Amino acid sequence: MTPISIGGVDLPPAPSAALGTVPGVSSPHESRRPAPAPAEPDSGLVPPAVPAQRAVRGRVPAGGGGGPGGDALGRRLWGRLAVAPAAARYVAVxxxxxxxxxxxxxxTxxxxxxxxxxxxxxxxxxxxxxxxRLFPPAPRPAQSYLPWLGTVVDDHYVLKYTPFVPAVFAASLFVAGSIDPALAVIAAAAVVVTYLLxxxxxxSRRVAALAATLLALSPLVLLQSAMVLxxxxxxxxxQATVLGVLRGRRSHRAPPVVGAGVALxxxxxxxxxDVVLLLAPLAVxxxxxxxxxxxxxxxWLMCGLAAPVVIVLLTNAAATGNPLRLPFALLEPDDRIGFGLRKLYPADGRHDFGLTDGLSSVGDHLWLLGGWAFGGVVLAAASLAAAARRRLSAPAAMLGLGGLVFLIGYVGFWGAWNAAELWGGIRFVGPFYxxxxxxxxxxxxAIGCAWGAAALVARGRRLGFAAxxxxxxxxxxxxxxxxTGAVRDNLALTGNDRDxxxxxxxxxxxxxxxxxxNPAFLGHPTPVTANGPDLDDPVxxxxxxxxxxLTVVADxxxxxxYLLRLAPAYDRSPGSPSTARVERLAVRAxxxxxxxxxxxxxxxxxxxxxxxLVLTAxxxxxxxxxxPRTATSLTFTIDDDGLDVNDLAVNNAAVNDPAVDDHDTGSARAGAARRPPARPTATVVRGGRGTSVTVTLYATDRLGRERTVDQQILPVRLAAGRGAPDRDEPAVTVLGSVGQVDEVGTGARPPLRVTLADAGGARGAKPRTGGRAE
Known part of the structure; x- marks a missing residue:
């Protein structure tokens, strides 16, 4: 067996059957010569790249036996592990x-x-x-239970992504009642497939083991391995796609290529x-x-592709009505690749995404990747050095070129810009794109580092270790x-959600x-506010x-x-406000x-x-x-003839107003001089619909730009056919807060507080007992 030469230093040849046949470094990877007889038994982690029957006969340790029984199986597995090469055992651990x-x-x-x-x-x-079930059911009113980035189709919700990754976690839930096994299998598979590829x-098994180590120790992989993404x-x-194609091409065996087709x-x-960008050069x-x-x-690749393609077409047809349309674009058509105006969901503001934005986004991701990949900067330099010195095989070089194509392609992907610039979450969970x-x-x-280390050691051990x-x-x-910084930040965010x-x-x-x-989805900005698929959770x-x-309450x-009010910037970062308050709701009519x-x-x-302040109905x-510096309160009356200036009563000396809590008065001083109340301005909203009252606080900065500070909706229902004098239904029905129940968190509170006035403060108003009203 020819020894492997790295940087002029001959390394001992590794056995060829453990965790797959090992091609020589100088091999063009397409030789049809029969592989040499395996010198050692296979580790058993993955099938070897030799015919199965011959490999099994060569791997069974003496005395292991092939008879039935758990004892024989245990001896066989232990025997395989005992005779596996050191690199394979290391990767298994x-x-x-x-x-x-x-x-x-x-x-944790x-x-x-x-x-x-x-x-x-x-x-x-x-x-x-x-x-x-393929889709979560959507009870009426469906928009009231809408999950994050979901959309309503008929009587169910269509979620944004295809069902393949959820199916892995679903299998874990079905078998073990937990997603932990799925997370463990994915993390372990990432290490093993990196080694095999x-x-x-x-x-070289040693270089492959180094690559697996670099992946496993990367903070980005460690954190992502604990997430359901x-x-x-x-x-x-x-990696399974590339591995199957290269192994099948080299050995001229169909099963690895079929497996590659399934993975692809x-x-x-x-x-x-990601698939198109990263694998395009290798495919060419x-x-x-x-x-x-x-x-x-x-x-054979198409044979493997057939099953996933059929599943995608069927699920697309069920989700979107079009086999060729992915659910990703069902919610918002402007959430797509390319430059221009982009939106994540229908109510999202339109973001003008341009070339400079894309370049800054990729730059931010690469800057973080330097630390979130184990030795990211060193690996990049070693990769370039290995390519310059022609130490890469052709498939490895094509993967490297695919990485460059990937980065160029992501300049035109606005989602990465959204994560880096608008949201900023990549600072806490890593540059996941x-x-x-x-x-x-x-x-x-790994190839470049192994070559560089060998070259340094060849000039002297002291020089090699010194560098x-x-x-x-x-x-x-x-x-x-x-x-440690990422764990600290995420523990702070998790602590807010725990409270x-x-x-x-x-x-x-x-x-x-x-x-x-805001936006109007459950599970955002905190995963705590999410329902299960059957809407029968304790909360x-x-x-x-x-x-x-009002319909939801009646149902x-x-x-x-209760009403949950979150601080406007809740959990945007570890230092953002985390205040959350709960208010009791009641129906008044x-x-x-x-x-x-x-x-x-x-x-x-x-x-x-x-x-x-703007009130809209x-x-x-x-x-x-x-x-903007003084506490303010006002009382408005809701009746069946809409809002007008006579329905509003303003009190600027809010320090004496029982509706304003002591902690909300801020800098307002007791006994402050009362100024004449401002007169409201009434306008007509073109195309305005609905009966509920929306209360919005706007602020204008010194440059004259106005933005929304806070908003709250007061549900209002007006009686149908309110002109009938003998109607049994009350003219006005309102669901509103009757007071705060609890509060957690720190930082700025939601600035608006809308509560029902005392029952005696509104002529003709009375509490209803239906629907748990108070």
Missing amino acids: LAVLSAVAAVVLRH VFPLLSVNNDEGIYLLHARTLAEG GVELSG SYLPALVLL GVAAAVRPY WLLVASAGRRWWLLR MVAVLVPLVHLG FVPVVAAVVALTIVVL LRAMLRRLPDRPLVFVAA LYAIARGVDD HPERPA GDRVAATVAVAAGAAPPRSRSAR GRDRLSLPVD
Whole structure:
């Protein structure tokens, strides 16, 4: 067996049967010569690249026996492990440790999911599949229970992503009642498949084991392995695709190519853009370099692709009505690749995404990847050096080129810009869009590092260690800093969600909690406010939307109703406000119902030039200027003839107003001089619809730009046919707050507080007892 030469240093040849046949470094990877007889038994982690029957006969240890029984099986497995090469045993241990780390991080850092709210989509889809349904049911009113980035189709919700990754977690839920096994398997598979592909690309088990180590120790992989997301499963599928094609092409065996086709089909369904960018150069090289076997490869690859393609077409047809339309674009057509105006969901503001934005986004991701990949900068330099010195095999070089194409392609992907610039979550959970870049980075980096280390050692051991030790120490130190910082930040965010969940679980009698969410989805900005697929959890969540809230309350008369108000920047970062308060809701009905709006002192952002309160009900709008530095309260009356200026009573000396709590008065002083109340301005809203009252606080900065500070909806229903004098239905029915119940968190509070006035303060108003009203 020819020894392997790296940087002029001959390394001892590794046995060729453990964890797959090892091609030589100088091999063109397409030799049809029969493989030499295996010198050692296979480790048993994956099938070898030799015919199965011959491999099994060569691997069974003496005395292991092939008879039935668990004892014989245990002896066989132990025998395989005992005779496996050291690199294979090391990778097996590393895979187990990675699986354990994924589960531990899951239960310590992300027990309530992470700030990446897409986790809630995958988990909800997995729970739905585990119950034997393809889509979560959508009870009426469907928009009131809408999950994050979901959309309503007929009588069910369609979630944003294809069902392949959720199906993995659904299988884990179905078998074990937990997602922990799925997380463990994905983490371990990422390590093992990296090693196997490294063997194919470098021809050295030691280099392949180094690549697996670099992947396993990357903070980005460690954190992603504990999340219910698609990025790490996609990395496994991408590497399995390349591994199967290269192994099948080299050995001229169909099963690996068929397996590659399956992996390719699933990966393309999960993250199609990543597949096209990363694998395009390798695909072109395979077509050019596989003369005489091109159609053979394509034929077996298509055989593997068939099943995933059929599943995608069927699920697309069920979800969108079009087999060729993915659910991804069903919610918002402007959420797509390319430059221009982009939106994440229909109510999202339109974002002008241009070339400079795309370049800054990729730059931010690469800057973070330098620390979130274990030795990211060193690996990039080593990869370039290995390419310059022509130490890469052709497939490895094509993967490296695919990594560059990937980065160029992501310049035009606005989702990465949204994560980096608008949301900023990549600072806490890592540059997750770059997980696929780890494939060429760890493999080419491992080859370059092994070659560089061997070259240095060849010039002298002291020189090699003098250059090697400081670099490794710096990489380890940077990794520890990045990982501990990420764990600290995520623990702070998780702590906020723990406090929120504990407060909501203290509410009695299986409560119904309306979430004043912006945007109007459940599970955002916190995963705590998410329902299961059957809407039968101890706490039922609904979106505070308006008149539909009265229907939701009536549908659940056994549940007391509450309103959850979150700080506007809740959990945007570890230092953002985490205040959350719960208010008791009640139904009031009568000819007229009064409500009070309280604005805390200093509610507007610092240096605001002016502020105004706007009340909107259908076509009627009342605008009232308020002092952005002073606490303000006003009372308005709701009747069946809409809003007008006579329905509004303003009191600027809010320090004496019982509707404003002491902690909301801020800088307002007792006995402050009362100024004449401002006169509201009435306008007509073109196309205005609905009967509920929306209260909005706007602030204008010194440049004259106005933005929304806070908003709250007061659900109002007017009697149908209110002109009939003998009607039994009250003219006005309102669902409103009757007082705060609890509060957790720190930082700025929601500045608006809308409560029902005292029953005696509105002529003809009376409480209703139906629907748990008070």
